[in-house]
Each structure stands twice: as structure tokens, then as C-alpha cells.
């Protein structure tokens with residue numbers, strides 16, 4: 267029975283993986299306000315990770331503009347990171363979860379703004 271349940275879980279995970287491609291559907295222009303309000307203090311106005319509150323942190327807030335991070339910062343990853351925070355994604359807990367502060371569309375807009383700041387590889 268236990269084995270059957272494990273198999274069912276694996277199948278369910280596979281189905282979720284094979285499912286719809288993630289679509290962010292965010293509007294960067296509508297994300298600026300929240301970014302300025304909640305993210306600038308650490309990630310900086312330009313997204314270079316040099317906000318005043320970020321200076322003392324280790325690891326430092328991510329520099330979104332650094333091309334070396336470009337491949338990692340996919341739409342889905344950024345959205346999950348913003349919504350669920352660093353601790354839930356194997357990253358620094360100093361990157362808190364914003365899922366209870368912002369509505370889903372706001373999370374998507376601010377994620378779109380982060381992706382707009384993102385450097386090219």
C-alpha cells in the first residue's frame with residue numbers, strides 16, 4: 267500500500283510537471299510601485315543589489331542586472347521566489363515571502379518588473 271501511494275505521488279508530480287507551461291502574465295509598468303515600496307531597500311533602485319538595507323546582508327541581495335544571473339532568473343522562478351520567499355526555495359531567509367503582503371496579480375507585476383531589470387546573458 268505504501269509503495270502504491272509513493273507511485274501515485276510520483277505520477278501526480280509527473281503530471282504537474284508535464285502540465286501547462288508557466289505564464290507570468292505580469293505587467294512590469296504596474297510593478298514599479300510595489301518594487302519601490304518593498305524591494306528597493308535591499309535590491310536597489312536599479313536592481314543591482316545595492317540597496318541600503320542589503321549592505322549588511324550575507325548573502326547579498328541578488329543583483330538582477332548581472333548577466334551571470336540571467337539564465338537562473340526565469341519567469342517561474344522569480345514569481346515563486348517573490349511569492350514564497352528564500353527559505354522555501356533553498357535561498358536566504360532574508361528574502362522574505364511576499365505572498366501574504368501582495369495580491370497574486372501584484373506579485374506577478376512586481377516579478378515582471380524584476381525580469382525587466384534583468385541583465386542579458
Ligand code: HEC
Pocket residue numbers: 300301304305306307308309319320323325326327328335343344345347348352356357358360361362364376377380
Ligand atoms: C530584507 C532585504 C530584501 C528585501 C526587502 C527583498 N529581498 Fe529579494 N532577496 C534578498 C536576498 C538577501 C536575496 C538573496 C538570496 C540568496 O542568494 O540566498 C534575495 C533574492 C531575491 C530573488 C531571487 C534571486 C536569486 O538570485 O535567486 C528574487 C527574485 C527577489 N529577491 C525578488 C525580490 C522582490 C521582488 C522584492 C520586493 C517585493 C524583494 N526581493 C525584497 C533580500 C531582500
